[in-house]
Amino acid sequence: MTTALELHLVNKIYPPPTTVTALRDVSLVVRTGETVAITGPSGAGKTTLLSILGTLERPTSGAVRIAGTDTTDLSDPDLAGVRAWHLGFVFQQFFLLDHLSVLDNVATGLLYRGVPAATRRARAGEVLERVGLSGRLRHRPAQLSGGERQRVAIARALVGQPAVLLADEPTGNLDSATGQEIAALLAGLGGSTTVVLITHNMEVAATMARQVQLRDGRILDTADAP
Amino acid sequence: MKAATRLRAGDAVAVSTAGLRARRLRAALSALGVAIAIAALVAVLGVAESSKAELLDQLGRQGNLLTVATGKTFGGDPAPLPATAPAMIRRIPPVRSVTAVGNVEGVTVRRSAAVPSQQTGGITVLAAQPSLVDVLAVPLARGAFLPHPAFPEVVLGDATARILGIGAIDAQTQVYLGGTYFTVVGILAPTPVAPEIDTAALISYDVADELFQLQGRSSRVYLRVDPDQVADVAAVLAFTAAPQDPRSVEVGRPSDLLLARIAAKGAFVGLFLGLGSIALLVAGVGIANIMVISVLERRAEIGLRRALGARRRDVAVQFLLESALLTTAGGVLGVALGCLATAVAAHLAGNPVAIPVVAPIAGLAAALAVGALAGCYPALRAARLPPADALRTP
Numbered sequence: 307m308t309t310a311l312e313l314h315l316v317n318k319i320y321p322p323p324t325t326v327t328a329l330r331d332v333s334l335v336v337r338t339g340e341t342v343a344i345t346g347p348s349g350a351g352k353t354t355l356l357s358i359l360g361t362l363e364r365p366t367s368g369a370v371r372i373a374g375t376d377t378t379d380l381s382d383p384d385l386a387g388v389r390a391w392h393l394g395f396v397f398q399q400f401f402l403l404d405h406l407s408v409l410d411n412v413a414t415g416l417l418y419r420g421v422p423a424a425t426r427r428a429r430a431g432e433v434l435e436r437v438g439l440s441g442r443l444r445h446r447p448a449q450l451s452g453g454e455r456q457r458v459a460i461a462r463a464l465v466g467q468p469a470v471l472l473a474d475e476p477t478g479n480l481d482s483a484t485g486q487e488i489a490a491l492l493a494g495l496g497g498s499t500t501v502v503l504i505t506h507n508m509e510v511a512a513t514m515a516r517q518v519q520l521r522d523g524r525i526l527d528t529a530d531a532p
Numbered sequence: 533m534k535a536a537t538r539l540r541a542g543d544a545v546a547v548s549t550a551g552l553r554a555r556r557l558r559a560a561l562s563a564l565g566v567a568i569a570i571a572a573l574v575a576v577l578g579v580a581e582s583s584k585a586e587l588l589d590q591l592g593r594q595g596n597l598l599t600v601a602t603g604k605t606f607g608g609d610p611a612p613l614p615a616t617a618p619a620m621i622r623r624i625p626p627v628r629s630v631t632a633v634g635n636v637e638g639v640t641v642r643r644s645a646a647v648p649s650q651q652t653g654g655i656t657v658l659a660a661q662p663s664l665v666d667v668l669a670v671p672l673a674r675g676a677f678l679p680h681p682a683f684p685e686v687v688l689g690d691a692t693a694r695i696l697g698i699g700a701i702d703a704q705t706q707v708y709l710g711g712t713y714f715t716v717v718g719i720l721a722p723t724p725v726a727p728e729i730d731t732a733a734l735i736s737y738d739v740a741d742e743l744f745q746l747q748g749r750s751s752r753v754y755l756r757v758d759p760d761q762v763a764d765v766a767a768v769l770a771f772t773a774a775p776q777d778p779r780s781v782e783v784g785r786p787s788d789l790l791l792a793r794i795a796a797k798g799a800f801v802g803l804f805l806g807l808g809s810i811a812l813l814v815a816g817v818g819i820a821n822i823m824v825i826s827v828l829e830r831r832a833e834i835g836l837r838r839a840l841g842a843r844r845r846d847v848a849v850q851f852l853l854e855s856a857l858l859t860t861a862g863g864v865l866g867v868a869l870g871c872l873a874t875a876v877a878a879h880l881a882g883n884p885v886a887i888p889v890v891a892p893i894a895g896l897a898a899a900l901a902v903g904a905l906a907g908c909y910p911a912l913r914a915a916r917l918p919p920a921d922a923l924r925t926p
């Protein structure tokens with residue numbers, strides 16, 4: 307089993323004036339193809355943990371390894387490269403670009419790899435079919451339901467076939483039935499894609515193979531699903 | 533691990549244009565500000581150049597014109613030039629042609645006898661020779677130049693005709709000049725080199741001698757000189773005209789007047805260019821303001837793009853390009869408007885349309901520079917935004 311993500315004794319202290327310690331000595335290993343739910347109450351440090359896993363934020367101390375590479379000494383362009391080629395993100399607020407069509411929103415997932423526009427669109431069309439939105443290519447995000455928007459965001463994260471997908475409360479803005487569908491979609495990626503999903507919904511967390519609980523910046527215990 | 537990111541140039545432009553299209557009205561309005569400023573700058577340069585072209589053209593033609601005029605005596609009256617002056621001047625070898633005018637003192641010109649004599653309107657009566665038209669190279673706007681020297685006929689300067697309210701002339705057009713009705717036989721075109729002719733009523737020497745006892749005297753002599761020897765001739769003119777009292781005459785080079793007018797225009801151009809630049813500066817501040825607002829509004833988009841693999845540099849380029857595209861669009865529109873305004877203004881003034889090549893180029897360059905400058909700070913702000921913070925935007 308190879309390791310997809312590894313945190314070693316990560317601390318995150320936000321600088322003054324707040325000086326909040328968001329993560330304390332967090333160590334975590336996520337194996338390739340594994341699906342992991344990170345749960346915990348609001349303010350526990352879940353988003354901070356995901357940002358650090360996604361190289362969007364640097365830890366105050368400790369090491370972050372992605373696909374075996376230590377990211378501590380990587381420059382901004384190098385980290386951007388890691389995100390462009392190895393990571394996909396899904397957010398609670400979807401973050402779709404209102405002025406672009408569904409197809410172009412998904413194609414944007416390949417924009418910073420330097421892929422030509424025609425190829426981007428072709429791949430976007432394929433992945434939109436996979437998430438069941440092939441009839442919506444020309445629509446604007448505003449014309450879609452919440453669940454459909456999140457499917458577009460997931461398609462955008464998957465269009466580059468990243469090794470790791472990081473999702474921060476992807477069901478947070480959805481009703482529970484739709485949320486379960488989205489969770490199932492993400493859980494189904496396991497095996498080929500490593501999925502780390504943040505949620506405080508236990509049903510959603512249960513769709514992942516492993517659950518990690520975070521309290522006040524500390525990992526409580528790790529329970530492997532049967 | 534493969535990790536090189538790159539954003540294609542074409543994609544960068546597409547991203548920025550899409551960003552502008554998403555805020556169409558705002559983009560159009562802020563580009564309009566730049567367009568107006570650039571149009572003003574181009575029009576100032578164009579209008580100035582068009583009228584300067586006209587003046588320079590005249591300067592080229594009038595550079596070899598000299599005048600000799602009487603100075604003032606102790607009494608304050610202009611003493612006539614010695615009777616021999618025109619003939620003596622004609623004898624200087626580089627002098628090509630000479631013409632003289634004589635000031636007819638104490639004679640007024642009015643539309644009719646019914647107009648009180650106090651209302652002279654600043655018109656002077658001059659006796660003129662037929663050669664005046666050629667020497668001054670002044671065309672007649674209407675009619676002919678004193679075709680019958682023995683008859684009471686008058687030719688009006690451009691300003692004189694306007695003062696008297698005479699536009700068109702026919703055989704019945706007359707003015708009341710020194711107690712006699714004179715037929716207006718011609719109106720001169722404007723003479724920028726000899727403003728005194730503009731405000732004169734010109735009659736023949738024959739009539740002036742007969743009716744007003746001028747005795748053939750001259751008060752001013754105009755002469756054309758070999759263009760290479762203007763200074764040499766000017767140096768000896770006073771002595772030649774009045775050997776007994778050279779200091780009683782004034783030698784002038786009317787083209788100096790044109791030079792002064794060109795210089796005055798230059799000063800005005802400087803002033804208007806300054807005002808235009810301030811307008812451009814204000815437009816630039818407006819663009820910077822719009823771009824800063826845009827960055828604040830689009831924190832989430834910035835965070836998302838960073839998550840998708842945009843480098844700080846890509847984000848900076850996106851906003852810098854937006855700003856530059858905005859002002860360049862404004863610049864293109866402004867140059868077009870400015871050229872149009874120049875053409876209209878030149879047409880109205882009867883000048884040739886002469887838009888200096890630098891005007892549109894400088895206009896576009898200025899627009900681009902303003903866009904780049906105005907976009908710098910917002911672009912830097914956008915690039916410096918930590919991605920995790922940007923994504924915490926609700």
Ligand SMILES: Nc1ncnc2c1ncn2[C@@H]1O[C@H](COP(=O)(O)OP(=O)(O)O)[C@@H](O)[C@H]1O
Nearest residue numbers: 320324326328347348349350351352353354355
């Ligand atoms: N940029 C920041 N500056 C200061 N404190 C922050 C910042 N981001 C998060 N925090 C704090 O860190 C703690 C963990 O936040 P977060 O990771 O968002 O928790 P969660 O996602 O579990 O709700 C909270 O107390 C929060 O207020």
Ligand SMILES: [Mg+2]
Nearest residue numbers: 352353354474
């Ligand atoms: Mg959170």
